Amino acid sequence: MHDVDTARYPLAAPGSDAWERVVTKTRTDLRTHGCSVLPEFIRPSSWETLRREGTTVAPSAYYDVTETNVYNIKLDADLPAEHPGRIIMRRGNAFVPRDLIPTDSLIHRLYRDPSFVRFVAACFELPALHELADPLSGLVLNVVQPGMEHPWHFDLNEFTVSLLTQEPEEGGVFEYCPNIRSAGAENFDAVRSVLTGTDRAPVRAQTLRPGDLQLFKGRYALHRVSAVHGDTARHTAIFAYSQRPGVTGSVTRTRQLFGRVLPTHRDAERHAVRVDQLLD
Template sequence: MAAHQSRRSGGSAILETTDPAGIAEVVDTTRYPLIESGGALAETVSAVRDDLRRDGCSVLRDFVRPALLDVLRAECAELAPSAHFDSEIVNAYNIATDTPLPEGHPGRMTMERGNAFVARDRIPAGAIVQRLYTSAVFRRFVADCFELPLVHELADPLSGLVLNVVEPGMSHPWHFDVNEFTVSMLTQDSETGGAFEYCPNIRSAEAENFDDVRSVLDGDGGRLVRELTLRPGDLQLFKGRYSLHRVTAVHGTTARHSAIFAYSERQGVIGSVERTRQLFGRVLPAHLAAARRSVRGDTLLD
C-alpha cells in the first residue's frame, strides 16, 4: 500500500506521497529511473548537473509519460480560468517601480507584465503537477540534480506550486526569480510565440552585473540571450535567481500554460507581501507574519 502523509496547504489538504510506484505512474521511469539507485539514475543526474554548471538550465525531454500528456493539458487548462490576472508595470527585479535608484540603473527600466498565476491552493491534490510537487522521490531527484543535500517545498500557501498562464497577446517580461532555482513543465504550448529566453548566469550572489542586465533590457544584449524550445511534458531545471529570463509574447488563439515547482534549500520560505499581492491579488496571514521575521539568503537587489 502507498505511504502517504496528509498535511495542509492554505485552505486545502495536500497529500504527500512517499510511494515510488506513484512516481512511476506519472514519470517515464524507463528514460528517467527516479525509483532506482544504480548507475542509470546517476548518469541522468550527472548529465543534468553538467548542464546546470555550464548553462544554468537543463531540460529532460518527455519526462511525463506520453499517455498522460492529454490529461496533463486538460487538468491545467481547467485550472487556468482561476488565474489571477492584473496587467501591470514592473521591473526585472520585481521591486517597487518607484524605488529610489541611480540614473541608468536597470531597475528603473519598466515593462508590462501580462501573465497570470493560478495559486497553489487552487490546484487539486490529485492533479499530475501536484502529485509531482509533493512527491518525496521527485524532491530527492531535484535536490540531487542541483547538488544539494535536500530541498524543501515552500511554506507559502499560495506559491511553491503554481500554474503560469500567458494568454494570446500577453507575455511574461524579463525578470529574476526570488528563489534560488526553479523546476517547471510546459503543459500547453501556444500556437506561435511564447518562446522561453534566458541569459545564463548573468549575475551571481556576489555580483549584480547591472551593465549586462541593462544591455539585455535595452535590446542590445543579444549575445547574452539564448532561446529554448520546450514541449508539453518536458521538465526544465533552471537557476532563475541568477539568469535573467522571459516568455515572449504569445500569438494565435491558444494560451501558454506551464507549471512551476518551486523549492528552497531553506525551510519555511514564504513570499513577500508585495510580491504575493502582485502575483495572486491577495495575501494571507502567513505572509504578514513572515514579513516580520524575514530572512534573506543573499544581498541581491530583489
C-alpha cells in the same frame, strides 16, 4: 508515478546506472548553462491529462496586466538615469495558486512525490529539498495568454523547477542569460544591454514541449517568456522548493502574484532573513 517515463527517468531507483546518467548530465547542464531540460519527462500518454487539468484551473488565475521593471521594485524608485530598473515593461502573465489546484491533479501529486523531490535535489547537488510552507506559491500554474508575455526578470529562488503543460501555437519561447549577475555583483550595464536589445550575445533560447521538465537557476540568470501568439495560452506548472523547511513568500510579492495574502505570510514576514543584498 506512472505518468513519469521511468525508463528514461528512474526516480525510484537512486544510485542505479540510469539514475546516475540522468543526474550527471543534468548537473553538467546546470553547471555550464544554468539550465537543463529533461524532454518528455511526462509520458506522451499523460499529456492530455496535463493539458486538461491546466485548462480547468486556468480561469482561476489572478490576472493583473501591469507595468513593471526587471527587479520588481517601485517604478518611481530613485535610480540613476542609466539604471536598468528605469526600463519599464508590461507583465501580462498570471498565476493559479496552489490552494486552487486539486490535490489529486498530476502536477500536485508530482510536486509532493518524495522520489521526485529527491531526484530534483540530486540534480541541483543539494542534500535535500523541502516543499514551501507557503499555501499559495509552493505550486502554481503560470498562464501566459495570447498577446501577453512574462517580461525579463530574476527569480527570488536560486533554482526553479517547471513543467510545460500546454504549448502555444506560436511564441512563448523561454530566453535566459545564465550568470549575468552574481550574489556580489549586479552587473547593471550587462543587464541594461539585454533589456534594450543592444547586446543579444548573452541570450540563450529554449522552446519547451508538453511534458518537458526544466531545471533552472534563475536567481542570477536574467530570463523571460516571449510574447505568445495564436489562440492557445502557454501553461507551465512551477514547483517551488527550498533548502530549509518552513519557507513562505513575502507579503508584497504574494499580493503582486495572487492579489491576496494570508495570515501565514504576515507572520512569516516578521522573521524573514535575506540571503543576499540584490535588488530582487
